[in-house]
Amino acid sequence: MNVVTRFAPSPTGFLHIGGVRTALFNLLFARHHGGKYLLRIEDTDKKRAVKDAIDAILDGLNWLNLNSDEKPVFQSNNRERHQRVATELLSAGLAYHCYCSQEELLKMRENARVSGTSRLYDGKWRNKDPAEAPRDVAPVLRFKTPTNGTTKINDLVQGPVNVSNEQLDDMILLRADGTPTYLLSAVVDDHDMGVTHIIRGDDHLTNAFRQIQLFKALKWDTPIFGHIPLIHGPEGGKLSKRHGALGIDHYKKQGYLPDALVNYLMRLGWSHGNDEIFTLAQAIKWFDISNVGKGPSRIDFNKLDSINSHYIKEADDEILVGLIKEAVIEKLNLSECSNIEQRLTDAMPGLKLRAKNLMELIDSSLFYFKKGPLSFDKKALLILDKVAKERLKKLTSSLEKIYPWNPEIIQSTLKDFSKNEEINLGEIAQPLRAALTGTTISPSIFEVASILGKEETMARIKDILNN
C-alpha cells in the first residue's frame, strides 16, 4: 500500500507540543513506509483562523525540520467541493434538512442528559415531510446516521474499539449559512488527498465513528486510524499554559535545539527498546506504530533539559557560535567585530559543557566580553578578601613572565605559585576566577585566562587590586 498521512492542525491558537508530536508521528509513519506526509491547515472557521497562527504552524514545523512532503492544503479552498458532496448526500436520501431552533436543540440536550444518553439530537426532522418546513428558517443539513448496528474501528494504537450506532446522533454537514462543518470537510479532504492512515490525538477517537459513517455513505475507502494519547502536564492534568502548552516558538526562545526537542518528543509515548538518544533518520528506520503507548504521558522538563544539554555538547562550536552571537552582542551592546566570533569559538568547548540551553550558554559567555571593571556576585566578593588580593598581587609578577600565553603554562605557573606559597591550588585559582569572571563558576580558569589574553587578564587583576 502506498501510505499517505497528514497532520491537520486548526490555526486557532499556536502550534503546541502535542501538535508537534502528532506531526512527528505522521511523518515517522509515512517515511518508514516510504509514503507521503502531508499538511492540511483546517481553516474553515473563518472567525477564528488567524494568519499569525498559520504562520506559527508553518514556521514551527520548518524550525523543527518537519516540513510536509507537499505544499500545505488549505481546507477553506475546498469549501465548494465539500458543499457539493453534501448536496449529493441529500439527493441520495442520506441527509436531510433540519429546521430546529437553538432553543429546541438546547431542550433536546437537556432531555438527553436526563435520560442518560449521548444521542443529543432526537431526529425530529429526520422523517418529517419537507413540506412542513417553516419558510423563515434557514435549515442545517444533517446526515442520516444508521440507527442500528455498531461501528467498529481497529485502531493502530488503541486496538479494536466498538461503538453502538445508537450512540451516534445525526451530525450537521452544512451549517445554516451553507458552510461545511469539520466532520464533513475532514472526510472529503482526507479522501481527496488520498490519505490512507489518519494519525491524530485520541481526543478525536469519538469523531472517527461519525467519520466512518460518512466514508461508508459515500462509498469511499475508509482510512486506517491511529489515535495517539495526549500529552499531559507535569502534574498529570491537561497541558496548561503554565505547564508546557506554549507555542513552539517559546521553546525556541528558551534556547532549546530543534533536534533535542524532536528527540524528546519522539521518545514521549514511543520507544525503541532502551534507546534514548537518536536522530530522526534512525527513528524513521525503527518506527513501528505498535510501539506507541496507549496511555497519556506527562511532559518532563528535566528530561527535556537533559536531552537538550546533550545536544548542545554534541553540537559543532561554529554552529553554536552562530546561534548565540547576535544575542551576546545585543546583551552587552557591543559593536560587531570579528574578535567576538573568534573569542566565542575559542571559549565554546568549555562553555557548552555547562549549558542546559542556549540562554545559559549566552549568559555564561558574557564575562568574556564585559568591559572592566567587572561587577562581582556575592560569592566572588567573599573570595576576594584581603589575603586573596595579596596573593593575586604576588601572582602578577609570575604571570607577567609567562610566554607563550597558553593554558598549560598558565596552569603550571599557578601550580608552582601555590607550591611556593604553601597553599592549595584552589586558594589562588578561585581568587583568580573571581577576579577574571566576577563569579565563582566558569570553565577551567587556565582556559579562561588564556582566552582572555595576557593583557586583559592583567587588566582585570589590576582592577581588583585598585579597589
Add this chain to the structure above:
RNA sequence: GACCCCUUCGUCUAGUGGCCUAGGACAUCGCCCUUUCACGGCGAAAACACGGGUUCGAGUCCCGUAGGGGUCACCA
C-alpha cells in the same frame, strides 16, 4: 450523567505467558575525578493500582473494583 479509552519506579519507558531476583533513561542521594561549577565514572534508593479468575507458571490473558483521561457545538 452517557459513551469510549487508559493504568510498570516521582517522570518517560523496556517487557508481546517461563530469559523478571522486573531492565534503561531523567530527576534524587552517596562516592570517585577535580581549582569552582559542570562533564564523566561507579553505586544506592525507587514501580507491575487493587481484588478475583485462567494456567504447571501472569507484569504479560480474562472479569470486576478503584483511579486517571477523552468526547458529548450550526469549534476544529
